Amino acid sequence: MPSDIQRKLTTILAADAAGYSRVMELNEEEGLRSLKAARAVFKKFISRHHGRVANTAGDGLIAEFPSVVEAVQCAIEVQRELSDLQHNPDTALNFRIGIHLGDVMVDGEDLLGEGVNLAARLQSMAEPGGILLSQQVYDQVRGKLTVGFDYIGERHPKNFSEGVQVYCVASLAHSHPKMHIPEPERPETATPRKQPTQPAAKPKASDWPEDEFDEVLNKKRPETNAPETLDNDFEQTLRSRAKQFGIIFAALCLIDMISGRGIWAHWPGLVLLTVWLWQAAPLWVTERRSLPFVRGAIVVAALVMINLFSWSGFFWVIWPAGALLFVHVMRGRRKRT
Numbered sequence: 001m002p003s004d005i006q007r008k009l010t011t012i013l014a015a016d017a018a019g020y021s022r023v024m025e026l027n028e029e030e031g032l033r034s035l036k037a038a039r040a041v042f043k044k045f046i047s048r049h050h051g052r053v054a055n056t057a058g059d060g061l062i063a064e065f066p067s068v069v070e071a072v073q074c075a076i077e078v079q080r081e082l083s084d085l086q087h088n089p090d091t092a093l094n095f096r097i098g099i100h101l102g103d104v105m106v107d108g109e110d111l112l113g114e115g116v117n118l119a120a121r122l123q124s125m126a127e128p129g130g131i132l133l134s135q136q137v138y139d140q141v142r143g144k145l146t147v148g149f150d151y152i153g154e155r156h157p158k159n160f161s162e163g164v165q166v167y168c169v170a171s172l173a174h175s176h177p178k179m180h181i182p183e184p185e186r187p188e189t190a191t192p193r194k195q196p197t198q199p200a201a202k203p204k205a206s207d208w209p210e211d212e213f214d215e216v217l218n219k220k221r222p223e224t225n226a227p228e229t230l231d232n233d234f235e236q237t238l239r240s241r242a243k244q245f246g247i248i249f250a251a252l253c254l255i256d257m258i259s260g261r262g263i264w265a266h267w268p269g270l271v272l273l274t275v276w277l278w279q280a281a282p283l284w285v286t287e288r289r290s291l292p293f294v295r296g297a298i299v300v301a302a303l304v305m306i307n308l309f310s311w312s313g314f315f316w317v318i319w320p321a322g323a324l325l326f327v328h329v330m331r332g333r334r335k336r337t
Helices: 021-024 028-048 069-084 114-125 135-141 209-218 230-259 266-284 290-310 318-336
Strands: 005-018 053-056 061-064 094-107 110-112 131-134 149-155 165-168
Touching: 005 021, 005 028, 005 069, 005 114, 021 028, 028 053, 028 061, 028 069, 028 209, 053 110, 061 069, 061 149, 069 094, 069 131, 069 135, 069 165, 094 114, 094 135, 110 114, 114 165, 131 135, 135 165, 230 266, 266 290, 290 318
Parallel strands: 094 131
Antiparallel strands: 005 061, 005 094, 053 061, 094 110, 131 165, 149 165
């Protein structure tokens, strides 16, 4: 590594304007004025929260902060002020923001490396006007800000070999309502969304407007100019994995038929199906607290199939199924108390 390049741990904020090309096509002068006004907002709050702009390119920027809390607070204040500046919807610029805490390379004034790339990927997956955080950022800011956070789930950014746990700032979220984190063991770390007079209770499925609730159940997303969305990314991953598991199971069935040593392919097939259903379970729940129950049902169903495949005249699955139900009930009671 060249001697003039150093490494350091820092908080990276990546921001980019959604629909910038469309705005410039409609009215270049108004689009440029909106971009300059937005840059001035970013510059003001980045400086106020002791950060600095490291890279700029077109309608985007990369900034770094010595404090994770300051970086997230800066992003929240930027989005709020930008929303107040949007008077003309045709030329309004809505920014996506991604924040990650990671190791980066410093080349002069520029920041480079995987930490910067991940912040940029989070930004590209955010909704216009929204803020996405990595697990490392969430661990540092929970309980330290007056906003809540929604858990989006594990995502697989392009060109990253491992999945990333993703969160969004709840008060700015335009979607992703299905996996809110109540954190009952630490109430102060999951502050409810604020009302003018008193904090509001966590929204339930029955409280959502009918069209919005149907949208969540049917896994539809509002149309945006984003190149990719979080739900689509998750569903594409599941579809790809289903195809892979199907090919593996077909190959096992073929081997089973050729070997002529009895039927055994259903055993690995059951394992592959159980693994896929376990991973797909978040698509079938509207509240995070329901996820353990759904996955428990998947495990019980797998045990029932094992019981039937190895039938010896005794329905033994009632014992592990009963134990799982008992554990689920006790956990629910403990959380209510």
